[in-house]
Amino acid sequence: MAAKPHAVFPAPGHDHDRCASDALAHADAICAARGERLTPTRRAVLQALLASHQPLGAYELIDRLAETGGRPAPVTIYRALDFLREQGLVHRIESRNAFIACVRNHASGDPVVFLICEQCGAVGEAASAAVAATIKTASRTAGFTPKTPVIEISGICAHCKAA
Numbered sequence: 001m002a003a004k005p006h007a008v009f010p011a012p013g014h015d016h017d018r019c020a021s022d023a024l025a026h027a028d029a030i031c032a033a034r035g036e037r038l039t040p041t042r043r044a045v046l047q048a049l050l051a052s053h054q055p056l057g058a059y060e061l062i063d064r065l066a067e068t069g070g071r072p073a074p075v076t077i078y079r080a081l082d083f084l085r086e087q088g089l090v091h092r093i094e095s096r097n098a099f100i101a102c103v104r105n106h107a108s109g110d111p112v113v114f115l116i117c118e119q120c121g122a123v124g125e126a127a128s129a130a131v132a133a134t135i136k137t138a139s140r141t142a143g144f145t146p147k148t149p150v151i152e153i154s155g156i157c158a159h160c161k162a163a
């Protein structure tokens with residue numbers, strides 16, 4: 001599925017409902033195609049992460065879910081996160097120990113470059129075939145098989161820089 005090109009950091013006033021509903025529709029389609037079930041818990045976790053472009057820690061996630069229903073057990077949340085990560089619908093931001101919904105619709109094994117804004121906390125996903133190729137070559141030269149092709153870069157997003 002070809003991802004539509006869009007801004008890595010959507011403008012502050014963008015139609016985020018659209019982002020969130022597109023991502024949910026994509027998640028439904030992926031799960032249906034793979035014969036997986038997007039159970040109510042998995043869906044609720046994904047929806048909570050889709051509330052913004054900022055990552056959430058597992059306990060923040062539990063707090064969000066507790067606002068609309070019963071307080072879920074951490075193990076329930078971790079299981080749902082594991083499932084969503086396996087399906088490539090959610091990524092873990094190692095440096096923040098937090099999770100973010102994927103809005104790029106790429107294959108789950110694709111290398112991802114996360115651009116993390118230190119000011120507003122937004123995380124953008126930059127697709128970079130060139131970076132991916134460099135990592136592959138560097139790894140191969142070292143006789144190394146990369147497992148989690150994820151790069152995290154801290155900095156300031158264009159919107160914060162302009163403000």
Ligand SMILES: [Zn+2]
Nearest residue numbers: 010015016019
């Ligand atoms: Zn958005």
Ligand SMILES: [Zn+2]
Nearest residue numbers: 102103104125
């Ligand atoms: Zn992604």
Ligand SMILES: [Zn+2]
Nearest residue numbers: 117120157160
């Ligand atoms: Zn920012």
